[in-house]
Amino acid sequence: MANEGQPVTVQRVEPSLNPVQDEDLDQYGEELSGLTIVDVDVHVDDTLMFMLDYMEGHFRKRMETVLQADFKGEPGNSLRNMIAHIAWLGSSYDKPPRAKLATKEDLLARMEKGIIDYSILFPSELLPIGYLPEPEWAAALATAYNQYMVDAYKNLEGVKIAIVVAPQQPARAALEIDRHAGHPDVVSVCIPDAGVNPPIGDEKYWPIFEAAARHDLPISFHGIEALIHDNYPLRVAHFHTLMQVNSMGFPFTSMLQIMSVVCAGIPVRFPNLKFAILEAGLTWMPFIMYRLDAAYLRYRTELPALEKKPSEYIRDWYIGTHELEALPRRGDLAKLIDLYQGRDTTMWASDWPHLERDLIAGFMRYEMDDALRRKILGENALRFFGLTARK
Amino acid sequence: MSSEKPRSGSRRPRRKIPVARLSDFPAGTRMEVSVGSVQIAVFNVEGDFFALFGRCPHQSAPLSRGRLQGTVICNADTCWETEWAHEGEVLVCPGHGMEYDIRSGKAFGYDLRLRTYEVSVEDGQVFIVM
Numbered sequence: 001m002a003n004e005g006q007p008v009t010v011q012r013v014e015p016s017l018n019p020v021q022d023e024d025l026d027q028y029g030e031e032l033s034g035l036t037i038v039d040v041d042v043h044v045d046d047t048l049m050f051m052l053d054y055m056e057g058h059f060r061k062r063m064e065t066v067l068q069a070d071f072k073g074e075p076g077n078s079l080r081n082m083i084a085h086i087a088w089l090g091s092s093y094d095k096p097p098r099a100k101l102a103t104k105e106d107l108l109a110r111m112e113k114g115i116i117d118y119s120i121l122f123p124s125e126l127l128p129i130g131y132l133p134e135p136e137w138a139a140a141l142a143t144a145y146n147q148y149m150v151d152a153y154k155n156l157e158g159v160k161i162a163i164v165v166a167p168q169q170p171a172r173a174a175l176e177i178d179r180h181a182g183h184p185d186v187v188s189v190c191i192p193d194a195g196v197n198p199p200i201g202d203e204k205y206w207p208i209f210e211a212a213a214r215h216d217l218p219i220s221f222h223g224i225e226a227l228i229h230d231n232y233p234l235r236v237a238h239f240h241t242l243m244q245v246n247s248m249g250f251p252f253t254s255m256l257q258i259m260s261v262v263c264a265g266i267p268v269r270f271p272n273l274k275f276a277i278l279e280a281g282l283t284w285m286p287f288i289m290y291r292l293d294a295a296y297l298r299y300r301t302e303l304p305a306l307e308k309k310p311s312e313y314i315r316d317w318y319i320g321t322h323e324l325e326a327l328p329r330r331g332d333l334a335k336l337i338d339l340y341q342g343r344d345t346t347m348w349a350s351d352w353p354h355l356e357r358d359l360i361a362g363f364m365r366y367e368m369d370d371a372l373r374r375k376i377l378g379e380n381a382l383r384f385f386g387l388t389a390r391k
Numbered sequence: 392m393s394s395e396k397p398r399s400g401s402r403r404p405r406r407k408i409p410v411a412r413l414s415d416f417p418a419g420t421r422m423e424v425s426v427g428s429v430q431i432a433v434f435n436v437e438g439d440f441f442a443l444f445g446r447c448p449h450q451s452a453p454l455s456r457g458r459l460q461g462t463v464i465c466n467a468d469t470c471w472e473t474e475w476a477h478e479g480e481v482l483v484c485p486g487h488g489m490e491y492d493i494r495s496g497k498a499f500g501y502d503l504r505l506r507t508y509e510v511s512v513e514d515g516q517v518f519i520v521m
Contacts (some may be wrong), residue, residue, distance in 0.1 A: 006427035010410055013423045016456035016485040362450035
């Protein structure tokens with residue numbers, strides 16, 4: 001297999017401790033150059049300490065108390081890490097390098113490689129916001145996060161922001177949308193999947209959808225592991241390992257949000273509102289679309305607002321490729337996308353720099369026509385987030 | 392994984408690729424070797440050399456950057472009790488944590504074996520044989 005003529009290089013290397021590095025981008029740099037690449041799910045360090053200055057009154061005092069807690073050297077006061085440490089103590093015995101939080105400098109260094117045109121920043125720390133029991137606390141955190149993000153990450157080439165809302169207080173969530181929708185770097189409203197009770201189609205949340213539709217700001221649902229809570233819809237009460245939470249929790253919550261929105265007739269009431277689902281994989285999309293269609297035959301009268309089959313609404317939803325399931329054959333991804341009619345809605349997402357991030361090599365190994373690859377890597381995301389091509 | 396065709400007779404001359412002087416390749420270190428487009432990870436584990444295919448079949452992360460540690464096993468030999476084993480001989484992919492037996496290339500929990508390469512040391516020079 002080795003021909004004499006092949007060039008040989010030898011390099012001494014060290015074990016990688018920081019998955020923030022993504023050599024895979026370099027590996028595919030040439031192949032990707034000239035293509036529009038939008039990474040629709042990127043996370044930066046947004047631990048609570050950054051929000052302290054944006055908290056007011058008694059919430060600020062409470063935040064100061066939280067920040068004094070020492071959780072064994074975990075970077076300050078990470079709500080998620082605190083929960084994860086207690087509930088799932090060492091479940092993966094630190095197997096891969098722990099997910100490092102990406103600083104602004106890490107993000108800029110990644111962008112400077114010149115491969116990715118846009119990174120869309122989604123919250124990390126506030127993804128569990130839906131199951132914070134105090135609505136006022138959740139809303140105050142969302143307000144602080146949004147203001148921090150637009151202050152810290154504005155006017156950066158190719159960096160765009162999804163603001164987060166606390167579904168517990170829909171009226172205040174609508175105000176958040178009103179406040180930030182005009183910001184040139186704000187491109188979406190993030191509603192975390194988990195802990196939203198009652199489900200997100202409920203009439204009480206309609207002010208959120210009204211506000212987003214008013215500003216033509218797309219809604220992105222973002223998956224989040226259950227960690228410790230056992231509330232809606234399928235929580236840790238049903239799972240005994242983190243693997244089960246991760247595998248089933250994300251897609252099930254996503255499917256439930258889609259079903260809830262569609263069955264509530266929200267796409268009919270807000271026909272211009274765009275939706276995306278992030279961090280839940282893809283393979284269940286045909287299941288929820290055509291399963292609902294089958295039931296629709298029998299139960300249509302329960303959903304009198306719908307003007308077409310559920311799948312014909314769901315096929316308009318955009319979907320991020322992360323956490324891409326491990327499809328065994330190289331042609332499988334294109335077949336799957338065909339099955340859920342997703343050529344114009346599937347968007348590449350890495351979840352960088354989180355532990356479970358998808359390397360771009362994982363996507364590039366799947367065979368598909370060039371037009372589809374271009375759509376997934378960037379064109380679909382440009383349309384969803386209302387961005388202009390930079391190349 | 393895709394099945395590799397049996398290499399009938401394998402008469403192709405084997406090529407020895409120099410990796411490093413033994414003195415430059417002490418125990419506890421590793422080298423990333425590229426031969427054309429093929430990447431190979433070479434390890435010195437307490438004086439024993441191991442060379443494996445250097446890209447994780449999952450998403451192509453570079454295995455030369457993986458940590459070496461142990462892992463949990465549970466089988467008939469352990470009477471189906473979960474035990475920590477193979478300390479220092481499990482290569483953990485830096486991408487998402489797939490684990491490989493550094494001696495055999497066998498992936499723990501997968502019906503999958505990385506290609507391994509013979510390593511020879513001659514006159515103070517470490518080679519891999521392809």
